[in-house]
Amino acid sequence: MTSGTPGTPGNPDGADAVEDVTAAGGTETADGADTTVAGGTTEDAALGPRQRLTTDTARPEGGGRAAPGDAPAPARQWPLLTVLVLAGLGLLVVGTDPFPQSFRIGAILVGAALLTGAAIRRALPSVGMLAVRSRFTDMITYGVMGGLIVLLALMVQPGPWLRIPFLEDVLHLTVT
Structure with a gap:
């Protein structure tokens, strides 16, 4: 996921910091600094506090494919x-x-x-x-x-x- 303001796509060429969701549920920037702050917002030095957007949901336990991915x-x-x-x-x-x-x-x-x-x-x-x-x-x-x-x-x-x-x-x- 690339950073950007809500409603606008991030910059894929690396001008903005890239965020990865960690196992603990927080986010990390490309330099490894945790940007999660209280209230479910993330803080970016350039943009200030902003809402964290949910982009995907976790699959339930055992929710993987029952057959290989190349199967119909x-x-x-x-x-x-x-x-x-x-x-x-x-x-x-x-x-x-x-x-x-x-x-x-x-x-x-x-x-x-x-x-x-x-x-x-x-x-x-x-x-x-x-x-x-x-x-x-x-x-x-x-x-x-x-x-x-x-x-x-x-x-x-x-x-x-x-x-x-x-x-x-x-x-x-x-x-x-």
């Missing part, structure tokens, strides 16, 4: 595409209603898609755009949501495939 885009994002295709198949089954209990099967497929996302997030070091937050948070979020969707799909009326008496009693207490 779908191959690089196969974990996300796997989850989306499985969820889309579930929504298609629910929307078209091709057989009895298709709402239940479709909802189970949507829940299974999220559970698959949790398993992929746990097993692979790089999952591309499937990584949204930290690995732990993604696994818990995908797993809990997928598990709840599957559980509710199994318990939905009429004719539930799974009966949990405790939950039925709670439901009757809240409704009546």
Whole structure:
């Protein structure tokens, strides 16, 4: 990133000091002096204090490509595409209603898609755009949501495939 006033590009020929973002989050000029001051501003001797502009965001842990960079885009994002295709198949089954209990099967497929996302997030070091937050948070979020969707799909009326008496009693207490 080259220095310059906000709204104007920096001078790439080196007339302005070049800033690099350090691991600690501050900035350094070409001569190595830290220019971060209180309030998130940077100070340049020639320009005075100015706002630091965010030019990029950090990728989540494991957010790297799932395939080499020379692979086509779908191959690089196969974990996300796997989850989306499985969820889309579930929504298609629910929307078209091709057989009895298709709402239940479709909802189970949507829940299974999220559970698959949790398993992929746990097993692979790089999952591309499937990584949204930290690995732990993604696994818990995908797993809990997928598990709840599957559980509710199994318990939905009429004719539930799974009966949990405790939950039925709670439901009757809240409704009546």
